[in-house]
Amino acid sequence: MQTYDFIVVGSGSAGSVVAERLSASGRFSVLVLEAGGSDRRFYVQMPLGYGKTFFDPAVNWNYRAEPDPGLSGNADHWPRGKILGGSSSINAMVWIRGQREDFDAWAAAGNPGWGYDDLLPVFKAIEDNEAGADAWRGAGGPVHITDTRDRVHPLTQRYLAAAGQAGLPLNPDFNGPSQEGAGVYQINAKNGRRMSAARAFLRPAMNRKNVRIETHALATKILFDGARAVGIEYEQHGRTHIAKAGSEVIVSGGAVNSPQLLQLSGVGPAPLLQGLGIPVVHANAHVGANLQDHVGINYTFKGRLPTLNQILRPWWGKALVGMRYILLRSGPLSLSMNAAGGFFRTDPAMARPNMQLYFQAFSTVIPKNGERPILTPDPWPGFSVGLSNCRPSSRGEIMIRSQNPRGYPKIVANAYSTEADVAEMLAAVKFVRKIAAQPALAEIIEEEVLPGPSVTSDADLIQDFRQRSGTVYHPVSTCRMGPDSGHAVVDPRLRVHGISGLRVIDASIFPDNISGNTNAAAIMTGWKGAGMVLEEQT
Structure with a gap:
């Protein structure tokens, strides 16, 4: 058993950013747990190669939603990245931030610091826009944006x-x-290769002595001391391991895996957890609820x-x-x-x-x-x-079916x-x-x-x-952000309500979906969330 300052669960669009930013100063040790393997695959790096990864179990969770009455009873295919870079390693790379009004609505709902004017400097810092910088665009950042x-x-x-x-x-x-x-459309690619979050953020961080990346490492449970998160239990190559977090556990599993891990760990709807024999650490009916998708x-x-x-x-x-x-x-x-x-x-x-x-x-x-x-x-x-x-009013949910961390959760999209x-x-x-x-x-x-x-x-x-119709692969809001636990899972600083030492930093915290592709906003969330963590370190 080893202790790190921070444990980041998931190396996707947000998790890769969190790992890079928390480790950049050299002050903090960071462990990143990724259930999938390496992103150094030809069809991952080749932009149009995601036709090959769309069903590939080696890099893709291949979830399937429940038969949906709104989709004439069809059970929709839900690809999600199981690989370094997460879904940013298998997506279509369209770079869209969303509309000003999307983020201003987040702030108006009681989330200070999340309005468009607050986030524009973050979006600009993230990107290296091929067309150059201006009042809205950035240059010199980690994510290269290609004008096609x-x-x-x-x-x-x-x-x-x-x-x-x-x-x-x-x-x-x-x-x-x-x-x-x-x-x-502009795309996040450079020199004909996909510019995933892993390539932009995680690969540079992997060269640091204070960063450890564990692949094929499935987080099975958040460990608690009372109401404080203190570590992660994970499985790797058939063995169970425990890693301790001296400062915080940060869950960046995305809209499917983040609520799944919280529920498996006893944070979620009490009737669901009790029915599955999972001890309730903190009851919150919104964990896994409020699912939104395009x-x-x-x-x-x-x-x-x-x-x-x-x-x-x-x-x-x-x-x-x-x-x-x-x-x-x-x-x-x-x-x-x-x-x-x-x-x-x-x-x-x-x-x-x-x-x-x-x-x-x-x-x-x-x-x-x-x-x-x-x-x-x-x-x-x-x-x-x-x-x-862009902003459908339909709402669904993602809930675990059992205590088995390898069991796929129940995805109810409720489309149309x-x-x-x-x-x-x-x-x-x-x-x-x-x-x-x-x-x-x-x-x-x-x-x-x-x-x-x-x-x-x-x-x-x-x-x-x-x-x-079917999903266009933009699920969000299953650990939504808000000022009180009566309506949300995390507070405006992305701390899980009712728990200390635990944050969720990924697209699952979106209070509502944005108008467009969600990858850029997920990366922004990783950058913004990591900044909040660093601000609170003494």
Whole structure:
């Protein structure tokens, strides 16, 4: 048994940042426990390789949600990273911060220091924006942000023109003064390689003598002395170990694993824990509750012009792009599947956008067993325009099923469980068709493949998006932040209510979801949370 100043459970988007920042001065010893293995894998580092990692149990928890009435009874696939870097090692790398109003609402809910003006300096410090620094963007930070405007497929320009014809202005930077409009997505990559949290933060920290990284180390229980967290029990290669924390235990397992570990350790809904025979250390009904996630769907079209399908599907095309990537770190394999997108309002009377768009210059209608068929797309020239809701009102939960730390928790997403969510998605899919009907795209579309021209009535459109929608992999809020334990799990300094020596620092603390992809905000949370820890060290 060894003692460290800090134990960080999870090396994902937030945990990697926490480990780096807490160890930077050399004053504190830090142990990082990661249930997965190394991120030094070809398909992890290659940006478009996440088609290979989408179902790979070597790097992916491969969770499955409960059959969801809102998704016509489908049990949704929930990939989460089980690897150094966590989900930042297997995600689509779209770099979106969220809207000013998202964070100002956090602060207004009783969380001082979490407003947009408070967080903007953090976002700027994190990034090394390829386009340079300005009033909103940062340069010289650990996370390199690539501007892909001159690298995306030519069909992207037709999408942008069609979006403009449908009324969306061109937006050159979704992380600038305004999020609304259509534009090309920036991605966290550098020199054709994924810029995960592990690459940006954890790898530099691993060279320090005061940092120890344990991989294949599954945290099974937080250890307490009364109401104080004092260490972690973990399993590694079939053996049980105990590590003690002289200062704090920091849980950074993400929206699934953080509430799971708290519940296994006796912090959570008392009836659930008592029913499973787990002694209650601190009762809090909100641990695992308030689950929020973005839900999305693609509309897919067969075109009259070549798309990435004609390059990525044939063997000679695979060889060509493979050699280009290996030799030059460029080409389609060096980019995200989401070339462009945008943000729009389903009702002009709304104060801000409530829907996100995605444009993909390829299509994957035909399934391929064992992997997401990104690298083996359809044999015809296809492309997709997708969307997801920014701030759905539906709420779910994540609860353990037993005392077994290797057992997967019960994920109840409750997608489209409110009339408001159904109504805005109905309006949103109609807007996707409006974009496709504009001259810039209509003249090169041969047919709508999914859902198809026969799906026209409101009832049929709703039935279709219930059947075909799914998570866009942004679960948050299962250990939500708030000033009192009657509504939250952690306080505004991310300390677990009712427990000392224990914090949760990851996207599970979001009071509400943000408008867009969550990885950048998760990294921000790691940076902000680690700063709070350091401020309290005497």
